[in-house]
Amino acid sequence: MNxxxxxIDSLSRLPGIGKKSATRLAYHLLxxxxxxxxxxxxxxxxxxERIVKCSECGAYTEDDPCHICSNNLRDRTLLCVxxxxxxxxxxxxxxxxxxxxxxxxxxxAPLEGIGPEKLSLEKLLCRVKSGEISEVIIATNxxxxxxxxALYLNRILESTNVKVTRLASGLPVGGDLEYADKLTLSxxxxxxxxx
Amino acid sequence: MNxxxxxIDSLSRLPGIGKKSATRLAYHLLxxxxxxxxxxxxxxxxxxERIVKCSECGAYTEDDPCHICSNNLRDRTLLCVxxxxxxxxxxxxxxxxxxxxxxxxxxxAPLEGIGPEKLSLEKLLCRVKSGEISEVIIATNxxxxxxxxALYLNRILESTNVKVTRLASGLPVGGDLEYADKLTLSxxxxxxxxx
Numbered sequence: 185m186n187x188x189x190x191x192i193d194s195l196s197r198l199p200g201i202g203k204k205s206a207t208r209l210a211y212h213l214l215x216x217x218x219x220x221x222x223x224x225x226x227x228x229x230x231x232x233e234r235i236v237k238c239s240e241c242g243a244y245t246e247d248d249p250c251h252i253c254s255n256n257l258r259d260r261t262l263l264c265v266x267x268x269x270x271x272x273x274x275x276x277x278x279x280x281x282x283x284x285x286x287x288x289x290x291x292x293a294p295l296e297g298i299g300p301e302k303l304s305l306e307k308l309l310c311r312v313k314s315g316e317i318s319e320v321i322i323a324t325n326x327x328x329x330x331x332x333x334a335l336y337l338n339r340i341l342e343s344t345n346v347k348v349t350r351l352a353s354g355l356p357v358g359g360d361l362e363y364a365d366k367l368t369l370s371x372x373x374x375x376x377x378x379x
Numbered sequence: 380m381n382x383x384x385x386x387i388d389s390l391s392r393l394p395g396i397g398k399k400s401a402t403r404l405a406y407h408l409l410x411x412x413x414x415x416x417x418x419x420x421x422x423x424x425x426x427x428e429r430i431v432k433c434s435e436c437g438a439y440t441e442d443d444p445c446h447i448c449s450n451n452l453r454d455r456t457l458l459c460v461x462x463x464x465x466x467x468x469x470x471x472x473x474x475x476x477x478x479x480x481x482x483x484x485x486x487x488a489p490l491e492g493i494g495p496e497k498l499s500l501e502k503l504l505c506r507v508k509s510g511e512i513s514e515v516i517i518a519t520n521x522x523x524x525x526x527x528x529a530l531y532l533n534r535i536l537e538s539t540n541v542k543v544t545r546l547a548s549g550l551p552v553g554g555d556l557e558y559a560d561k562l563t564l565s566x567x568x569x570x571x572x573x574x
Binding site for chain 2 (some may be wrong): 186187188190191194195197198199200201205207208209210211212213214218220221222223224225226227228229230231232234235244245246268269270273
C-alpha cells in the first residue's frame with residue numbers, strides 16, 4: 185500500500201465516509217494547500233491531549249472545570265441532563281438554556297448491554313443533593329432508550345424533592361400534520377398546552 | 380476557538396463535508412483509538428512529501444517513474460489519455476486495460492478559463508512521436524468539456540499517423556432504456572455494434 189492508499193484506508197474508517205468519499209477526500213488533500221494539511225494533521229495529533237472531560241459535568245472542554253460550570257452568571261439552580269457531550273454543544277448552540285449541564289455518557293439500552301450502572305448517575309445524585317439545584321430538566325432523545333432513561337432518572341430523583349421536568353415532544357416547528365408520524369401526533373395531543 | 384472547534388472548522392473545509400458532518404466526525408475522533416488518530420495525523424502530514432507526480436505520465440506515485448510506466452510487462456504500444464490522476468486509479472481498478480497512461484491535468488473549459496495551453500499536451504505529442512505508441516485511447520468523460528478535449532486531441536494527433544480511439548459511450552450495463560436520457564440513447568444508436 186502506498187501513502188495514498190493508506191490515507192484512503194484510514195479515512196474510510198470514519199463514520200459516514202465510504203471508499204469513494206475517502207478516495208475523493210484523499211485526492212483533494214493531495215492538491216490542497218500544504219499549510220492546511222499540516223494544520224489539520226496537528227489538530228488531529230493534539231486533539232485528545234487538549235480536550236478533556238469536565239470533572240464537574242462531563243462535557244468536553246480544554247479547561248477543567250469547563251466554561252459553563254465555571255461561569256457564575258449562569259443559573260446554578262437549573263440542571264439539564266443529556267446523554268452525550270455533543271448534546272451540550274447542540275443545546276448551547278440553540279441559545280435558549282442558561283443553566284448547568286450533566287452528561288450521562290449514554291442511555292440505558294438493555295439490548296446493547298448498557299445498564300444504569302454504566303451512566304454517570306452517582307455523580308448526578310451527588311450534585312442534585314448538594315443543595316443549590318431546584319429543577320432537573322431531562323433532555324434525552326424522544327426514543328425508546330431516551331424515554332427509558334428519563335423514566336429511570338425520574339424514579340431515582342423522586343427522593344430528592346427536586347422538580348424534574350422533561351423537554352416537550354411534539355410537532356417540529358415548520359412541520360406538517362400530514363407528515364407527522366402517529367406517535368409524534370399522539371404525544372403532541374397528550375402534551376397540548378393552553379393558549 | 381478551542382481545539383474541538385478548530386478541528387470542526389478544518390474538517391468542514393473538505394469537499395462534501397458540511398458543518399454537521401464535521402461535528403460528527405470530530406466527536407467521533409475524540410473518542411477514537413489514540414493510535415488511529417496519530418496514524419491519520421502522520422499520514423496527512425507526510426502525504427504531499429511521499430506522493431509525487433510521475434514525470435512520465437503525470438499520475439500520482441511514491442516512486443518516479445510510477446509502477447505503470449516502469450512495468451515492462453504492460454503493453455507499451457497503447458496510451459490511454461485521461462483528465463486527472465484519479466482517473467488512472469479508476470481505470471486500473473477496473474482491471475481491463477494493460478497499456479500506459481497520460482494525464483492531461485484537466486479538460487478544456489473555456490468558461491473556466493482553461494485552454495489547451497494549460498494541459499500536458501506537448502509532453503503527450505512528444506511521447507506519441509517517440510515511436511513506440513500505435514494507439515491513443517481518449518478516456519475523457521462524455522461531457523461537454525470531455526468531448527471538446529477529445530475533439531481537440533484528435534485534431535492535434537492527426538499528423539502523427541497514430542490510431543486515435545475513444546471510449547464507447549452508451550447505455551450503462553444494468554441500465555434501463557426507460558431511464559436513459561435522450562443524448563445517451565442517441566449516442567448508443569450512433570455507436571451500435573454488429574453482433
